[in-house]
Amino acid sequence: MPTPDKVAADARARLDDTIADLVRYLTFPSISCQPDNFADVRRLAEVIRDDLTKTGLENARLLELEGALPVVVADWLHAGPDAPTLLIYGHLDIQPVELENWHTDPHVAKIEDGRLYARGSADDMGGWISHMAAISSWLRVNGTLPCNVRVLIEGEEEIGSPNLERFMDTYPEAFDADVMVLTDCENPSVDVPGLTVSLRGLMEVELHCEALGADAHSGLWGGIIPDPALALCKVISRLVDEEGRLIPGRRPVTDKMRAAAAEVPLPDKTIRDGAHLLDGVDPLPEHGDPAGVWMWRQPAITILSTTLPAPGREKNAIRKSASAKLSVRLAPDQTADEMLSALRGAIFDRPAPAGVNLRLDVIDAHGGGWLYEPKGPAFAAADRAYVKSWGRPLVQVGIGGSIPFVALFGRRFGDLPLILNGVLDPLSTAHGPNESMHLGIFEKAIAANVYLLDELGKMGKAALAR
Ligand SMILES: [Zn+2]
Incomplete structure (x- = not known):
């Protein structure tokens, strides 16, 4: 069996352990907009820092700035000077919860019908953990990673990343990479993986x-x-x-x-249910342009x-x-x-x-809008990885809202390949009650990340330049 397949098999075999890590992190009410929970954000950051070291990553530490919640970073830089460096961005803070609308305890993960329910499950704990699981299996099976990796997990995304640019200015080495995966976005469905290329x-x-x-x-x-x-x-x-x-x-x-847009049709029923249209009220006509x-x-x-x-x-x-x-x-x-x-x-x-x-x-x-043209070998590499895991390449999607950190990364690192994806799907209700992550998506995301590391490593740093 080729090594990447062995690594993917290992990650699949360890899925329950990975879910156990996820469940443990989700018990922390790391709500960044509530000062009462700042200590929870910090405690979770420390736990993650220690776990990254256990995974085999190096230099795991908290980056600190006056008046800011910490950023967890770690790296593994032994793939050699010709190998590209991949930066993986995620966030560990979560949105507040309105208890009355939850049918389970938002900080005690519950699995039901193939979905894992908890605040932060899909946004964004599952996103970056899907990368940690891939890294962990590579190091266990192979002893090395196919490319250099930096991990960066922010604690203030849910309040608009107010200090992220200061972190970029103060700790530029933590952002030094050839390709970036920003993992906080949505897939059109359980069967279709999404690559976000625009924000309003x-x-x-x-x-x-x-x-x-x-x-x-x-x-x-x-x-x-x-x-x-x-x-x-x-x-x-x-x-x-x-x-x-x-x-x-x-x-x-x-x-x-x-x-x-036609690749990701939005049926009237989804619009009706998702936006709670009353009977007799119609979605606006498309006039030949898909939703x-x-x-x-x-x-x-x-x-x-x-x-x-x-x-x-x-x-x-x-x-x-x-x-x-x-x-x-x-x-x-x-x-x-x-x-x-x-x-x-x-x-x-x-x-x-x-x-x-x-x-x-x-x-x-x-x-703060963002429009990105995903061209070049890094996206071809990502497509190959997704075909192996999902059975199809990434589909380009947009987001109608704004995500401040994405606009910031675009402004500062827009010349690099920026792969914006995640484990959310239209039923995740991020920021709403009963947030959940589809476990099938999580499993496919982990395997895609296993193959992505391999594809990027095989390509070499010089070939990656867009
Ligand atoms: Zn998020």
Whole structure:
């Protein structure tokens, strides 16, 4: 039996032990947004550090920065100078839990119908552990790894990785690699492995509409003076088409985008169930563009709040002014500035209703979208590894939301092959109640990672350059 197959067989035989490690880590409430749990994040980081050493990795340690939760790192760099170095990124912190909605204890893993339920199971403990299991089996069966490896497990991903760039600046050697696997993303299904190649960005604006020096009696003046609240609604409605889709900033759709989205169809039933549509309410029509095009590649707008009075606080008056906070998802390759000028054009290039005063303020313009072209031998190597494990190559998918660490890695290391994948699937409900990981996906991910190390090692560092 060729060595990689032996290693994969060993990893399969040890699946129960790997799951036992996972279950142990999941007992830590490593919730990074709650100061009461900072000690749990730190304790888990220490346990993982010690386990990485037991696995056979070297230099396992916690990277520390003032005011930041630690990052666990370790490495194994004995594959020789011609072998590429793979960086594996994952995170050990988890989202908080709302106990009332869980049907099991979120910090006590439970296996049911082939899924492992616990907060953090798929996001992201299972993701990086699937790599540790592969490394562990390589070292046990072969005594060496096919390529050099660095492991980096962050403790602040769920709060937006606020200190990750400082870690990159302070500990550049921990990020020194030829190829990176960022493991925190989704597969379209149990049978189809996903490679994430785009994320939408995000910005927030506030639209103000002002018309009067004081609120006016609606019985006396209604019908002959403009109502700023209605003018506000009217101006917002100019930003969207009849179906409510944002018009300014909309992107031209290429055949390639359509083809990629068509590979991952989203049936109406999945949309209905996933988004809890009421009977009689339909998903927006596709107009020839598959759902993925609208979710991943086009901008979208949502009204977050308005300054209109809450129920019970209203009065029969025309209010002197009104504002709305709007959240805008940006196309992956769209900057916040581009979107802002498109919005300004749509709002100010035509007369305001009855000449009311309009103002558009930027609340937050982080942007943070990501669009990536996965070309070159590292992705061919990943496809070969996935064919051996999943029986098919990776399918390119997008994400409609933003993940700050991905945009950051893209900005700092965009010239390297960045393989963005993970163990999530559409039923994982990451961040929601009853988070779970499909154990079949976990097993296939471990085997894919066994073969990925082999494929990258066989290729050599020089051949990896994109
Ligand atoms: Zn995550």
